[in-house]
Amino acid sequence: xxxxxxxxxxxxxxxxxxxxxxxxxxxxxxxxxxxxxxxxxxxxxxxxxxxxxxxxxxxxxxxxxxxxxxxxxxxxxxxxxxxxxxxxxxxxxxxxxxxxxxxxxxxxxxxxxxxxxxxxxxxxxxxxxxxxxxxxxxxxxxxxxxxxxxxxxxxxxxxxxxxxxxxxxxxxxxxxxxxxxxxxxxxxxxxxxxxxxxxxxxxxxxxxxxxxxxxxxxxxxxxxxxxxxxxxxxxxxxxxxxxxxxxxxxxxxxxxxxxxxxxxxxxxxxxxxxxxxxxxxxxxxxxxxxxxxxxxxxxxxxxxxxxxxxxxxxxxxxxxxxxxxxxxxxxxxxxxxxxxxxxxxxxxxxxxxx
Amino acid sequence: xxxxxxxxxxxxxxxxxxxxxxxxxxxxxxxxxxxxxxxxxxxxxxxxxxxxxxxxxxxxxxxxxxxxxxxxxxxxxxxxxxxxxxxxxxxxxxxxxxxxxxxxxxxxxxxxxxxxxxxxxxxxxxxxxxxxxxxxxxxxxxxxxxxxxxxxxxxxxxxxxxxxxxxxxxxxxxxxxxxxxxxxxxxxxxxxxxxxxxxxxxxxxxxxxxxxxxxxxxxxxxxxxxxxxxxxxxxxxxxxxxxxxxxxxxxxxxxxxxxxxxxxxxxxxxxxxxxxxxxxxxxxxxxxxxxxx
Numbered sequence: 001x002x003x004x005x006x007x008x009x010x011x012x013x014x015x016x017x018x019x020x021x022x023x024x025x026x027x028x029x030x031x032x033x034x035x036x037x038x039x040x041x042x043x044x045x046x047x048x049x050x051x052x053x054x055x056x057x058x059x060x061x062x063x064x065x066x067x068x069x070x071x072x073x074x075x076x077x078x079x080x081x082x083x084x085x086x087x088x089x090x091x092x093x094x095x096x097x098x099x100x101x102x103x104x105x106x107x108x109x110x111x112x113x114x115x116x117x118x119x120x121x122x123x124x125x126x127x128x129x130x131x132x133x134x135x136x137x138x139x140x141x142x143x144x145x146x147x148x149x150x151x152x153x154x155x156x157x158x159x160x161x162x163x164x165x166x167x168x169x170x171x172x173x174x175x176x177x178x179x180x181x182x183x184x185x186x187x188x189x190x191x192x193x194x195x196x197x198x199x200x201x202x203x204x205x206x207x208x209x210x211x212x213x214x215x216x217x218x219x220x221x222x223x224x225x226x227x228x229x230x231x232x233x234x235x236x237x238x239x240x241x242x243x244x245x246x247x248x249x250x251x252x253x254x255x256x257x258x259x260x261x262x263x264x265x266x267x268x269x270x271x272x273x274x275x276x277x278x279x280x281x282x283x284x285x286x287x288x289x290x291x292x293x294x295x296x297x298x299x300x301x302x303x304x305x306x307x308x309x310x311x312x313x314x315x316x317x318x319x320x321x322x323x324x325x326x327x328x329x330x331x332x333x334x335x336x337x338x339x340x341x342x343x344x345x346x347x348x349x350x351x352x353x354x
Numbered sequence: 355x356x357x358x359x360x361x362x363x364x365x366x367x368x369x370x371x372x373x374x375x376x377x378x379x380x381x382x383x384x385x386x387x388x389x390x391x392x393x394x395x396x397x398x399x400x401x402x403x404x405x406x407x408x409x410x411x412x413x414x415x416x417x418x419x420x421x422x423x424x425x426x427x428x429x430x431x432x433x434x435x436x437x438x439x440x441x442x443x444x445x446x447x448x449x450x451x452x453x454x455x456x457x458x459x460x461x462x463x464x465x466x467x468x469x470x471x472x473x474x475x476x477x478x479x480x481x482x483x484x485x486x487x488x489x490x491x492x493x494x495x496x497x498x499x500x501x502x503x504x505x506x507x508x509x510x511x512x513x514x515x516x517x518x519x520x521x522x523x524x525x526x527x528x529x530x531x532x533x534x535x536x537x538x539x540x541x542x543x544x545x546x547x548x549x550x551x552x553x554x555x556x557x558x559x560x561x562x563x564x565x566x567x568x569x570x571x572x573x574x575x576x577x578x579x580x581x582x583x584x585x586x587x588x589x590x591x592x593x594x595x596x597x598x599x600x601x602x603x604x605x606x607x608x609x610x611x612x613x614x615x616x617x618x619x620x621x622x623x624x625x626x627x628x629x630x631x632x633x634x635x636x637x638x639x640x641x642x643x644x645x646x647x
Contacts, residue, residue, distance in 0.1 A: 100550035
């Protein structure tokens with residue numbers, strides 16, 4: 001089992017900017033863990049702190065239970081894959097892969113052997129003597145992974161390594177990374193701003209915003225039970241309706257909105273009488289039925305392939321989006337139709353405004 | 355060529371071509387051809403010019419080959435110029451690395467200004483400043499004596515003085531090419547190397563220096579040529595024991611009155627410099643056009 005990574009009240013301040021604020025969470029050994037957030041949220045700073053390129057202003061980093069805070073990046077059992085990959089352009093592929101071993105004083109024959117083994121692992125057998133510039137984007141990606149794995153790290157840190165690839169290749173590399181992680185059992189900490197990437201690959205995800213961790217949980221948990229308005233809106237699409245909480249009964253909140261009285265699951269920290277928002281996913285909005293009904297006029301329907309997005313406007317002007325499976329498109333309301341959407345209480349969540 | 359005419363039209367295009375031609379013929383070709391012509395002819399009184407004895411021969415060059423003292427000074431100049439290039443590199447590389455990878459914008463501005471200001475002054479005066487600093491009863495000896503590092507004044511003039519003066523004079527020619535080369539190195543490459551466990555030494559040897567190779571070769575070539583052709587520093591800061599080949603050439607021209615032999619010596623120096631430059635570039639696998647950049 002690979003080492004766990006524990007962040008203990010980590011904070012980073014650059015001058016007057018608070019880049020990371022009191023972050024604590026534990027990544028279990030062998031886990032595929034993602035840190036998800038918009039650009040500038042402090043996720044890369046956090047990764048650099050874990051790698052040892054940056055000293056935290058306060059707090060500690062523990063890897064495998066040992067305090068790593070005073071150690072440099074070359075003394076930590078971590079390896080990083082940079083956004084730019086940072087392959088050494090003047091060294092052939094095999095020397096790139098074996099660079100970490102070279103730094104550890106491994107003999108040349110042994111290094112070559114290990115590099116060839118890793119080339120086999122990433123399905124690039126026979127590419128050892130090429131230069132990085134002669135490889136395609138996806139191949140370079142795999143070389144960067146092999147170079148990091150060559151030093152047999154306990155923890156692999158990945159800084160948006162797929163962002164430069166095109167969509168098809170990115171989806172392919174996602175699956176490959178996931179498989180590689182399962183095969184090697186190394187703890188992966190993966191930085192991304194792409195929520196579908198984080199949801200698809202990770203065992204657990206930490207959602208960050210403005211230097212603060214908003215929520216840590218399994219992808220499904222984040223999607224179904226967002227803890228904060230930020231998570232509700234950033235992870236996946238959602239419809240947000242302003243409301244006032246009238247009462248909470250058995251975990252179901254009754255709220256007063258411009259569209260009438262609606263019900264939804266009460267989120268953390270919700271109390272009666274406060275201003276809140278009711279969040280409901282597009283796929284939870286149905287043209288027909290549902291315990292809660294929202295009157296709306298359909299403005300347009302965007303066909304996306306597997307599903308279509310029906311954009312409607314409520315009577316008070318609030319935009320609403322419903323996702324309709326392509327197979328059910330035939331029975332969907334027509335454009336301009338004064339129809340409406342319905343949803344079940346259990347498919348909506350009410351969170352207090354912050 | 356047609357591009358030139360297309361862009362500037364017939365008149366202006368022809369003018370530009372003519373100017374380049376005049377430059378090449380008048381400033382590059384003619385002086386060198388004349389030097390070669392002088393070098394290969396004997397030194398004769400005006401009355402015998404064009405006479406039966408005025409024939410081409412290698413006598414002047416062979417004179418250098420057979421004259422032990424001059425030959426020794428020649429090789430010493432070559433060797434010492436290489437040493438100057440090497441020492442200048444040792445001084446400049448850490449500075450260039452720091453400037454290119456670590457310094458803030460303000461720090462870079464201050465350092466570059468501080469390095470450039472001395473070059474607003476004429477090279478002779480700059481060397482004269484070192485002449486004063488290194489004098490037997492000068493500030494450096496006084497300082498070292500007051501610290502008790504030396505018991506009696508040191509004679510700095512000679513090899514040490516020449517090395518110091520030249521290194522100082524050519525710092526910028528080494529610093530800027532290396533600085534430019536290192537600046538284009540992606541910081542994450544250094545971080546990746548460190549992350550993989552490489553020591554500082556290995557990071558420089560395997561990542562930074564290979565990347566900056568063209569800049570380093572350029573700086574070394576510049577410094578070597580300037581040092582080999584330098585006259586002021588050895589004349590002022592040298593001693594009789596540390597004569598420079600340029601001083602010998604000067605003597606043939608202005609004291610010996612033998613321009614032909616002086617031209618022959620200069621020709622040998624030129625050819626040797628050229629050879630050293632080309633070999634260095636070949637070793638560093640850098641092309642001449644990269645240096646020109």
